[in-house]
Structure formats: C-alpha cells, structure tokens
Amino acid sequence: MQSLKQNARITNGLLGLTFVVMIAAQFLIFVYVPTERTMGVVQRIFYFHVPLGWNAFLAFAVVFVCSILYLRSRDMKWDRLARSSAEIGLLFTTLVLITGTIWDKPAWGTWWTWDPRLTATLILWFIYIAYLLVSAYATEASQGARYAAVLGIIGFLDVPIVALAIVLWQTQHPSPLIFEGGLTDSMLLTLIVSIIAFTLLYASLLILRTSLRQDADEIKKLKQYME
C-alpha cells in the first residue's frame, strides 16, 4: 500500500511535466508548423499518429522484456508491469488505427484498405486484446501471468512486421519520411516534441496503472488474511 503514496508524488510530477510539454506540442502542431502543401491541414494528424504509434511499439517492447523477466523470476511485479504496459499499448494502438482511418479517407479516398501495414497493425491490436483477456480470465493469477508472458513474447514478433511492412511489401502507406529526410526542420522539431510529450504521457500512465495493480493485489491479500 506504500506504493500508492510513494508513486502519487512521482506520478503527479510526471503528469505536470507531461501537461507542459503536451501544451508546447499543441502549439507547435497548430500554430508553428506550416501547412503541408499536398495534403493540407489534415496532414497535421501525422504529429499525433506517429508519436502514438512509436509509443505503442515502446509499450509492447516493455511487455516483451517484462514477460521474459517474469518467466525467469516468477516475480509478479514483472507481470503487473507487463499487463499495465500492454493495456496502454493497446489504447495507443486503438488511437493509431482510428487516426489512421480518419487520415485515410481524405488521402486515399477510403476509410480502410487491406494494406500490409494496416493489416499487420490490426493483427497486433487483436494479439494484445487476447493478451489482456488471457491474463484477466485465468482461474489462477500465476497461471494467467504465465500464459500472458508467453503471449507477450510471441505477440511481440508482430511489432517488427508492422514496422518493416512499408519496406518489405508494396504498400499505400507512406515510406519512413523521417529517415529519408523528407521533413523540413520545423516539421521535424514538431514531431520530436510531440514524441517526447506522448512518451512522457506513456511513462506517467504506466507508473499510475502499475501502482494501482500493486495496491489492488496487496489489498486483496490483506482482505483474505483478515477473513
């Protein structure tokens, strides 16, 4: 139960910092960065879509590492961290899919197409839904943690497929502009600040969610002990 108070200060501080950087990112996205010539204002979705995607990858990488650590140590703290990260990663992937769909309509003329990048992302979304269901509905906590850890490791294999889909296959999705130097300095600055803002948001949510899980587990144990 200590974690609730201990982490509250860290989380509130981090949320405060996230808020400030997020406000700066909104200023850059809507005021500072010039409108892209071909796509117009709708291209500004890019400054949310890409940071959300990068952080979803980061979240699933954390799930992957924590799943390995759980299987090695059987320490539930790794399971709590992995499940919290998977939940936030799933939330971010949902937003990536929604913002991508909204961007597709004016850019490609359709809400959805079975493009390799989009399809692999949708598969990723289903994998982590399955991950959370397995961990939530297992009869025993340790059994759920074990199954989820295995799924967390195997499921991560889809992340490089999503990332490399635009290079490996012919796809409608734009190529990696950032690495090809396709962004102007102002666009790159806006993107970097937005990535930092969403990474801070991810870190804040991860600390908060993990501490809530830890406290819920400890309260459950205490109640069982007292009955």
Place this chain on the structure above:
Amino acid sequence: MENWGYLVAAYTIIWVVLSIYIFTLYRSQRRLRRDIDSLKDKLKGS
C-alpha cells in the same frame, strides 16, 4: 485541399479517449483509498 473536419475529428477522439482512460484510473485510485481506509478501521476495531 482543406479537410478541417477530419483533423478536428481525429483530435477530439484522441483526447476524449485518453481523458476517459485517465478518469478511470483516478476513479480506481479513489476506490483503493477507500478500501485502505476501511481496512485501517477494521484493524483499529480488532
């Protein structure tokens, strides 16, 4: 090509979804604090 509607829709959905998630977490935190207080009272009474 001006498509403000799409941009506004994407922006609104992102912040509504994130706000609901953050609100859910804070509501869970409040519930856990109530549980902790109730356990403390039980321990004092025993």
